Amino acid sequence: MSDEKTLDGKVIEGHVYDGIKELDHPLPKWWVYLFYATIVYSVAYVAYYEFLGGPSHEEQYLTAMAKIEKRAAENKPEETEVAEVDPKTLLSDPVALKIGAESYVQVCAACHGAKGEGMIGPNLTDKYWLHSKGDGEGILIAIKEGFPEKGMPPWKDVVEKSKHSPLAAYVMNLQGTNPANPKAPQGELIE
Numbered sequence: 402m403s404d405e406k407t408l409d410g411k412v413i414e415g416h417v418y419d420g421i422k423e424l425d426h427p428l429p430k431w432w433v434y435l436f437y438a439t440i441v442y443s444v445a446y447v448a449y450y451e452f453l454g455g456p457s458h459e460e461q462y463l464t465a466m467a468k469i470e471k472r473a474a475e476n477k478p479e480e481t482e483v484a485e486v487d488p489k490t491l492l493s494d495p496v497a498l499k500i501g502a503e504s505y506v507q508v509c510a511a512c513h514g515a516k517g518e519g520m521i522g523p524n525l526t527d528k529y530w531l532h533s534k535g536d537g538e539g540i541l542i543a544i545k546e547g548f549p550e551k552g553m554p555p556w557k558d559v560v561e562k563s564k565h566s567p568l569a570a571y572v573m574n575l576q577g578t579n580p581a582n583p584k585a586p587q588g589e590l591i592e
Contacts, residue, residue: 488537491570501571504564508556509572517575519584522553526578531588535576540569 416423449455456464491497506515512522523531532548533539544565547555560568 485541486566488540488566488569488573491567492574494570497567498571498574500564501567501569501574504560504568505571508560509568512553514580514584516578516580517572518580518582519587523587524584525572525575526580526583527586528576528591529586529588530591534591535573537566537569537573540572541565544568 450457491501509522512520513525514520517525519525523529528535530539531551532543543553544560545555545557547553549555557565
């Protein structure tokens with residue numbers, strides 16, 4: 402072989418660009434084996450899922466969801482029936498009011514304000530009510546069913562059943578307080 406065809410014992414491909422001669426360097430063996438393995442895997446994958454009856458993505462999803470639902474049903478604590486207490490009886494119970502205050506902060510404060518002064522939702526500290534008469538029963542219904550047409554979601558599935566009455570008592574307890582910057586009265590005056 403002549404010097405033009407080899408360089409340090411390696412074959413020159415004949416490609417020259419800006420004085421640089423391209424050499425024939427083989428790919429690393431591990432890369433070649435990996436490449437062939439991906440080809441074999443892809444052929445097996447297509448054969449299994451397209452021709453041999455492998456499960457579709459929808460079937461895999463439904464199977465996974467069934468497992469999740471089964472596990473959730475197994476781990477769900479048994480719901481004991483909680484007797485609903487009249488919120489008026491809880492107005493003098495500091496523990497119930499504390500529980501109600503915690504629930505209020507979690508689900509109500511974003512719309513009704515931290516002190517019930519009203520923001521997006523109406524003011525809860527005055528004597529004006531849009532949907533109830535400000536009594537315990539009306540407030541409980543508002544908590545459970547909400548007013549979706551007005552933007553208030555139902556909270557019956559979010560707030561634990563045992564916390565419905567304390568939350569209603571806390572809202573009743575807000576009436577007559579004078580927070581800073583209250584929202585203007587809305588609804589009907591209830592004495």
